Amino acid sequence: MTETRIKIAVQKKGRLAEGSFALLDKAGVKLAYGKDQLLRRAENMALDLMLIRDDDIPSFVASGACDYGIVGENVLYELQADRAGRLNDLEVALELGFAKCALKLAAPKDGTIACAADLESKAVATSYPGLTKAYLSARGIRADIIEMGGSVEVAPRMHIADAICDLVSTGATLDANGLAAFETVLESQAVMIKRKDAPKDVIGDILIERFKGVIASRQTKYILLNAPKDRLDDVRNILPGAQAPTVAPVVGRDDVVAVHAVCTEAVFWSTLEQLKSVGAQSILVLPIEKMMA
Structure with a gap:
């Protein structure tokens, strides 16, 4: 049985290309190296990359030559405004948050x-x-x-x-x-585009979910700290974007608890200083490599 592979149009070089390859790498896509300057195959997923000029990407997707494309909104909307036609059949499947x-x-x-x-x-x-x-x-x-x-x-x-x-x-x-x-x-910003009438495909859905996880983890941080039990509400109010921090007892201390939280907003030095001002100690801020809701 012949494997059905999806094709994604990606800029062959430049800032958008660098961001696209970095995103694919973080999403777990392993690309094989070859002599072909136009096509890159994934080793662990049924997808291929078409490496082309950025202003050709919308046309490749609109014509059906590629299933998806990663392109700047400026390129997409300019082509739609200037040429229209079948390019208006394209839609943004996901905002990617880079090349802003x-x-x-x-x-x-x-x-x-x-x-x-x-x-x-x-x-x-x-x-x-x-x-x-x-x-x-x-x-x-x-x-x-x-x-x-x-x-x-x-x-x-x-x-x-x-x-x-x-x-x-x-x-x-x-x-x-x-x-x-x-x-x-x-x-x-960079966006992932597809045809409005394109049939749903499993590989594309998996890739989009992985991309969402990578995007969500960019600014999300994992914070660990010890805090006085009577200042726990103050700590919760300071933690940026932490909806439900985990609170655990500290061995040998009845007046202190350990707080673990996933913060979905940027964590600045001023955030740590505020936490320290309400008695927090041993504050650690760790990056999150992968995340899925």
């Missing part, structure tokens, strides 16, 4: 453009013409959209455009070019 960035409008710091309304009859340079036009049109703003393949941030300085719409991670590139962001068009 934002598509922002920006203009010279010393200029007169401070909001989207100021772009009326102005020229806006961008590599995302579909999203930019849709955003401005929805607000009744008519602007001249100038499509550029790269180096968008230099457009105002070269007098090509009055403003830009570009991806921003840290904002350092904008600052280096004398620009300031003033409005967010899209918050973006």
